[in-house]
Amino acid sequence: MANRKVCIVGVGKIAVDQHVPAIDASPDWELAATVSRKGSVEGIPTFRDFDVLLSERPDIEVISLCLPPQPRFQYARKALKAGRHVMLEKPPGQTLSEVHDLQRLAEEAGVTLFATWHSRMGKGVAGAKAFLAGKEVTGGKITWKEDVRHWHPGQEWVFEPGGLGVFDPGINALSILTEILPKPVHVTRAELDFPDGRQTPIAARVEFSRGVTMELDWLQTGPQTWDMEIHTTEGSAVLKFGGNELWIDGQQQPAAEIEEYPALYARMADLVENGRSDVDLSPLTHVADAMTLGRRNVVAPFAF
Amino acid sequence: MANRKVCIVGVGKIAVDQHVPAIDASPDWELAATVSRKGSVEGIPTFRDFDVLLSERPDIEVISLCLPPQPRFQYARKALKAGRHVMLEKPPGQTLSEVHDLQRLAEEAGVTLFATWHSRMGKGVAGAKAFLAGKEVTGGKITWKEDVRHWHPGQEWVFEPGGLGVFDPGINALSILTEILPKPVHVTRAELDFPDGRQTPIAARVEFSRGVTMELDWLQTGPQTWDMEIHTTEGSAVLKFGGNELWIDGQQQPAAEIEEYPALYARMADLVENGRSDVDLSPLTHVADAMTLGRRNVVAPFAF
Numbered sequence: 026m027a028n029r030k031v032c033i034v035g036v037g038k039i040a041v042d043q044h045v046p047a048i049d050a051s052p053d054w055e056l057a058a059t060v061s062r063k064g065s066v067e068g069i070p071t072f073r074d075f076d077v078l079l080s081e082r083p084d085i086e087v088i089s090l091c092l093p094p095q096p097r098f099q100y101a102r103k104a105l106k107a108g109r110h111v112m113l114e115k116p117p118g119q120t121l122s123e124v125h126d127l128q129r130l131a132e133e134a135g136v137t138l139f140a141t142w143h144s145r146m147g148k149g150v151a152g153a154k155a156f157l158a159g160k161e162v163t164g165g166k167i168t169w170k171e172d173v174r175h176w177h178p179g180q181e182w183v184f185e186p187g188g189l190g191v192f193d194p195g196i197n198a199l200s201i202l203t204e205i206l207p208k209p210v211h212v213t214r215a216e217l218d219f220p221d222g223r224q225t226p227i228a229a230r231v232e233f234s235r236g237v238t239m240e241l242d243w244l245q246t247g248p249q250t251w252d253m254e255i256h257t258t259e260g261s262a263v264l265k266f267g268g269n270e271l272w273i274d275g276q277q278q279p280a281a282e283i284e285e286y287p288a289l290y291a292r293m294a295d296l297v298e299n300g301r302s303d304v305d306l307s308p309l310t311h312v313a314d315a316m317t318l319g320r321r322n323v324v325a326p327f328a329f
Numbered sequence: 330m331a332n333r334k335v336c337i338v339g340v341g342k343i344a345v346d347q348h349v350p351a352i353d354a355s356p357d358w359e360l361a362a363t364v365s366r367k368g369s370v371e372g373i374p375t376f377r378d379f380d381v382l383l384s385e386r387p388d389i390e391v392i393s394l395c396l397p398p399q400p401r402f403q404y405a406r407k408a409l410k411a412g413r414h415v416m417l418e419k420p421p422g423q424t425l426s427e428v429h430d431l432q433r434l435a436e437e438a439g440v441t442l443f444a445t446w447h448s449r450m451g452k453g454v455a456g457a458k459a460f461l462a463g464k465e466v467t468g469g470k471i472t473w474k475e476d477v478r479h480w481h482p483g484q485e486w487v488f489e490p491g492g493l494g495v496f497d498p499g500i501n502a503l504s505i506l507t508e509i510l511p512k513p514v515h516v517t518r519a520e521l522d523f524p525d526g527r528q529t530p531i532a533a534r535v536e537f538s539r540g541v542t543m544e545l546d547w548l549q550t551g552p553q554t555w556d557m558e559i560h561t562t563e564g565s566a567v568l569k570f571g572g573n574e575l576w577i578d579g580q581q582q583p584a585a586e587i588e589e590y591p592a593l594y595a596r597m598a599d600l601v602e603n604g605r606s607d608v609d610l611s612p613l614t615h616v617a618d619a620m621t622l623g624r625r626n627v628v629a630p631f632a633f
Contacts, residue, residue, distance in 0.1 A: 098515075120618035121425075122515035122611075126538070129513075186519075186624050209433075211402075211426035215490075224624055234430070307426075313617035314424035320490050320528055 029294065030057035030085045031112075032078060034100055035092035036064025036071075038178075039114060043143070044091055047286035053294035057085050075100060079107045086110055087297065093182040094119045094189070098127070101138075105130040110137040110297050112289075116196050116309050117141075119187030128304055137296045139289075140304040142200035146288035147268025148280035153255070154205040156273055160257035162206060164236030168252045169198045170245035173227070179329050183225065190225025191243040192312045198239065198253060199308040201268045205255065210234045212311055215319035220327035227327055231315050333598065334361035334389045335416075336382060338404055339396035340368025340375075342482075343418060347447070348395055351590035357598035361389050379404060383411045390414055391601065397486040398423045398493070402431070405442075409434040414441040414601050416593075420500050420613050421445075423491030432608055441600045443593075444608040446504035450592035451572025452584035457559070458509040460577055464561035466510060468540030471557045473502045474549035477531070483633050487529065494529025495547040496616045502543065502557060503612040505572045509559065514538045516615055519623035524631035531631055535619050 031048060033040050036059050045066055048054045058070045060078050065071040072078040078085070088104040089112040090097050098118055104111050105127065117140035118124040124140065131138035144150070171194055173183065182188045189196065203209065210233040217226040231239040237255075251267035263272040269285075271278040283291070296303055335352060337344050340363050349370055352360045362374045364382050369375040376382040382389070392408040393416040394401050402422055408415045409431065421444035422428040428444065435442035448454070475498055477487065486492045493500065507513065514537040521530040535543040541559075555571035567576040573589075575582040587595070600607055 120516050120622055121614050122513065122618050123517075123538075125614075126513065126515050187622050189621075209426065209430065211430050212424050213427075219625075234427075310425050310429075310617075313614075313621045314426050317493075317617045317620040318424055318491050321523075 028055040029053060029087055029297065030055050031087040031089050032058040032060060032082070032085045033066070033089050033091055034060040034075060035090065036061035036066060037091060040064070040091040043286040044089060047284070047290050050287060051290050054290055058082055075103060079103065079109070087112065087293070090114060093180070095182060095185065095187045098123045101127050102130060105134050105136060105138070108134055108136060112139045112141060112293050115140070115142050115200065116189060116193070116312070117304065117306070118309070121306055121309055121313055124304065124306055124309070128302070131302055137293070137300070138302045138304055139293050139296050140306070141289045142197070142305070142308060143285040143289055144197035144200050144268050145204045146283070146285040147201065147264070149264050149271030149278065150201055150204060150268045151281060152271045152278050153262045153264055156262050157205050157207050157255060157257065159207060160259050162208070162235050162237075163256050163258060165238070165253070165255040167198045167202065167237070167239035168250050169195055169239070170242040170250040172246050172249065173243040174329055181329070184220070184223040184327070186224045188225050189312060190223075191227055191229055191241045192225075192315070194243070195229065195239065195241040196308045196312055197267060198251070199311045201253060201264065202237070203305070203307040203311070205262070208235070209307070210237050212314040212318055215315040216322065217315070217319040218322045218324040220325060221323050222326055227324065229315065229319070332359040333357060333391055333601065334359050335391040335393050336362040336364060336386070336389045337370070337393050337395055338364040338379060339394065340365035340370060341395060344368070344395040345370075347590040348393060351588070351594050354591060355594050358594055362386055379407060383407065383413070391416065391597070394418060397484070399486060399489065399491045402427045405431050406434060409438050409440060409442070412438055412440060416443045416445060416597050419444070419446050419504065420493060420497070420616070421608065421610070422613070425610055425613055425617055428608065428610055428613070432606070435606055441597070441604070442606040442608055443597050443600055444610070445593045446501070446508075446609070446612060447589040447593055448501035448504050448572050449508045450587070450589040451505065451568070452586075453568050453575030453582065454505055454508060454572045455585060456575045456582050457566045457568055460566050461509050461511050461559060461561065464511060464563050466512070466539050466541070467560050467562060469542070469557070469559040471502045471506065471541070471543040472554050473499050473543070474546040474554040476550050476553065477547040478633055485633070488524070488527040488631070490528045492529050493616060494527075495531055495533055495545045496529075496619070498547070499533065499543065499545040500612045500616055501571060502555070503615045505557060505568065506541070507609070507611040507615070509566070512539070513611070514541050516618040516622055519619040520626065521619070521623040522626050522628040524629060525627050526630055531628065533619065533623070
């Protein structure tokens with residue numbers, strides 16, 4: 026099979042750090058163009074206007090959207106209406122209903138829509154899911170603490186409506202949780218800390234059914250923490266490093282070999298090949314539920 | 330067919346004003362008991378403890394939950410696990426995921442779950458839906474302005490997390506909108522006014538795709554407004570009085586005869602008879618999207 030041509034839209038940190046190397050290393054894919062206001066990738070044609078890309082490059086069959094969530098819908102809509110397969114960075118949209126609309130457009134166009142959750146491809150996630158299958162969950166604890174200034178330097182959009190705030194990393198934890206639990210949970214209580222004058226939270230404490238709790242903090246300097254432990258009546262699974270290391274009952278487990286983003290592009294190749302889509306909104310549903318149900322505190326102002 | 334026995338849980342304003350008269354007037358139903366901390370219905374056995382009701386009255390096959398949304402899940406869960414059919418007042422829960430969980434429980438128990446939206450039974454709604462079918466929507470305007478002190482006297486829960494604030498009435502408009510539109514819309518922008526120190530909004534302005542706008546205000550004294558207009562390339566539909574009066578291109582249309590709550594109980598009888606459920610979460614999804622995406626303003630404090 027010839028390489029499939031893909032265009033990256035939005036050449037920012039995540040595209041440069043993850044998407045471009047994953048595509049370069051893949052036997053399935055060829056980075057054929059980028060669309061970006063300012064960024065570019067050396068040696069790859071860059072378009073400033075997405076409409077021009079769509080009309081001039083009918084040979085590119087897949088669009089990978091790496092933009093912030095706020096403008097993503099309009100790009101995805103255009104790509105789907107132009108008959109292209111679409112890969113969405115997480116979160117797949119700024120609202121649930123806009124992604125429902127994208128699902129309908131993809132069905133009408135007969136193309137693949139893949140709402141990616143890179144953390145689900147963490148090297149320990151499949152092992153955790155296999156361990157938990159059929160077991161009775163008695164509780165769990167998610168601790169996700171990182172430094173927004175390091176991971177989102179100057180990215181004001183994360184504090185704008187639709188940017189999700191600390192749920193931008195937190196949704197990675199939720200994408201793992203919803204993947205590995207044998208039965209789903211729902212938010213029962215949430216407390217959200219909004220920096221004075223900002224529109225999204227910088228910290229959150231969320232309680233779910235089945236005794237699962239989540240603590241999110243975006244002001245963690247020094248060591249960063251992306252840990253999850255799930256307890257059952259037959260032992261515990263602990264995921265460290267954002268799902269990339271699995272411990273069961275205190276024993277470290279063998280890890281998958283493939284990295285997160287190469288795994289996403291391999292999955293996309295498979296979805297396109299088989300004419301299927303993969304859109305699971307359960308992580309975003311938990312965020313919307315926490316934002317709807319959450320008790321709001323105003324905390325100290327934040328500046329990058 | 331003998332009357333089906335129903336138990337109302339939560340004997341508050343909505344139960345007394347709507348549910349009890351609808352059941353009394355129905356050929357299908359018999360109000361066999363109530364569960365309430367303080368309220369009761371004359372001549373009907375009252376239980377203070379829901380567990381006692383479930384264990385002592387196996388003859389009651391349907392539970393109608395008229396509680397505020399915050400405690401509703403726990404009651405619904407118990408009822409479904411006890412093999413009873415369940416009818417939920419709107420909104421069906423305080424989060425989307427908890428209703429997903431109820432759907433699974435209902436399926437497991439093989440019983441009916443009906444998430445009611447009484448405004449969908451407004452006398453002009455079916456006519457508006459029939460008119461709009463297959464037409465191209467060019468815009469629309471929802472104006473929902475009422476006096477919270479009149480409709481929710483002293484009900485502090487509406488301003489507590491999960492109470493939805495002005496979206497408690499606004500979700501009625503959304504339940505109509507999602508019923509009548511030929512193609513769905515999604516929230517593109519929202520502005521929410523939170524009274525100082527309160528956890529839910531008292532006013533909101535929401536923009537949807539397809540040019541639909543919504544204005545919600547909970548401080549309207551004097552005449553109350555529950556109006557919706559939908560414009561298409563082939564004329565306009567206007568619903569007044571919360572969906573109960575339909576005008577098409579300036580001409581008033583004949584109205585359905587049955588009132589909202591009698592229509593809900595007739596529908597529930599049909600669902601139970603046919604072993605089906607009816608749970609449409611699209612109105613609550615729009616609220617969650619607005620709460621996630623909305624820009625927040627703090628406005629004057631509110632007291633009942």
